[in-house]
Amino acid sequence: MEKPVTGTFSRCGPASYTTRGPRLLFFSGGSALRETSRRLIRHTRDSVHVITPFDSGGSSAVLRRAFDMPAVGDIRNRLMALADLEEPGVRELYALFTCRFSRREPGPALRVELERMACGEHVLAALVPEPVRGRVTGWLADFLAAMPEGFDLRGASVGNLALTARWLAHGRRLGPAIDEVSRLVGAGGLVRPVVEGDLHLAAELEDGSVVTGQHRLTGKEGAPVASPVRRIWLTGSPDDALPLSAAIDGEVAGLVSGADLICYPVGSFFTSVLANLLPAGVGRAVAACPGPKVFVPNPGGDPELLGHTVAGQVGLLRRVLAADGGEDGNDPAVAGRLLDYILVDGGADYPGGVDKAALAASGLRVVDRPLLGREPGRFDPDLLAEALLALV
Structure with missing residues (x-):
């Protein structure tokens, strides 16, 4: 049975939520937690999603090269997952922000399509009610004005272009840009990048080779790694392995240390989960949090x-x-302050299996619950949300 959310929810934005509910904090990225995030807003409007901004593939790479910016695709994805689709006009805005340009149309045709959106003439923009339509079309017009000559719009997400425009308008800061979109879609949670810098990932493999760029590690745009990953670190370029340091700011540190539960969730283990833990201050903020810390390993794939x-x-x-x-x-x-629960489904096929006795001997409390859904190798988002809420 769902736990009811008490209080009221204001459309004024994250800082003005009067609804509480448990504050579940996720170190996340990508789309693996999208459906679970959508289910969580039935139980709490106070979840926190700390997202990796290190994506270096696809249309994100085009934006990053053009503007020397962090990746915003996973941030936009999570904001859309948290959107309140029952609010008037939000479904129309969701449709616009999740629209992607064709990968086959020529550049001039795509620019015309974006211009029509910025003028409010495109059907997806025209369906967004005023006064929100005027704001978002203005954002797209701002992007057009800043867009470099020859910018490749193929496969670009409209929401990513809007976020980029607001990032530029706010002095290259993501937090205020995220909050503007969050307010418009009535997001039932708070989204933040773990750091705001223009950073990338590099990894050393067990065979001694070095791989640079998140997109070369995930196995989604090319062949998967041929040797196990030994360690990862932050760099300043997808083509340079020179290590760089970065630190979380006070807001992120406070969100982590003040969480009711911290979750290291399903998702790409190195590039989404572990990458979030690399910046200085993350480990100390986790250790300062008195709530449970839960690891949800991938069931496979x-x-x-x-x-x-x-x-x-x-x-x-x-x-x-x-x-x-x-x-x-x-x-x-030390280990007990950083991770004390592991949430598994005994019927899932985990790499190397799950040795519950060994995990318990390492100080973990093993929670075995039915989590698998109908799709092979994937957890049911409702079952996962309920299992996490039961640990708060």
Whole structure:
């Protein structure tokens, strides 16, 4: 049975929520948690989604090269998952912001299509009611004005272009841009990038080779890695492995340390989950949070996890988090502050299996619940949401 949300929800934005509900915080990225996020807004309007802005593939790469910016695609994706589609006009705005330009049309035709959106003449823009239509078409007009000559619009997401325009308008800051979109769609949660810098990922594999760029690690745009990933770090370019440091700001640190529950969820393990834990301050903020910390391992199908068992993933999470405070992730007293639950479905096919006794011996409380849905290798979003809420 659903836990009712008490209080009222204001369209004034995240800072003005009078509804509480449990504050579940996710270190996430990509689309693996999209449907679960959508289900969570039935139970709480106070979830927090810390998103990786390191995507370096597809149309995100085109935007990043043009504007030297963090990736906004996963942020837009999560905002749309949290959108209140029952609010008047939000479904129409959702349709506009999730629209992608054709990958086959020539550049001049795509520019004309964007111009029609910016003028409010395109059908998707025309369906958005005023006064919101005037605001979002203005954002698209701003993007057109800033768009470099020869910019490749093929496959571009309209929502990403709008977010980019607001990022530019706010002095290249994502937080205020995210909040503007969040207010318009009545998002039932708070979305933040883990850091705002123009950063990328690099990894060393067990065979000693180095891979640069998130898109070369995921196995989605090319061949998957041929050797297990040994470690990952932040860089300043998808073509340069030179390590760079970055730190979370005070807002993100406060959100993490003040969460009722922290979740390391399903998703691409290295590029979505572990990547979120790399910036300085994340591990210390996690350790300062008194609530439960839960790992939900992938039930299968993640090409990044070649050669890594569930127990190995637990060790990596704890070591990366502990290193932020100069501590040893193998120390039971330290490890317990960083991760204390693992949520699994005993019927799922995990890489290397799930040794519950060994996981329990490492200090974890193993929670075995039915999570699998009808689609092979994927969790049911309702079952996953309910299992997490039961731990708060």
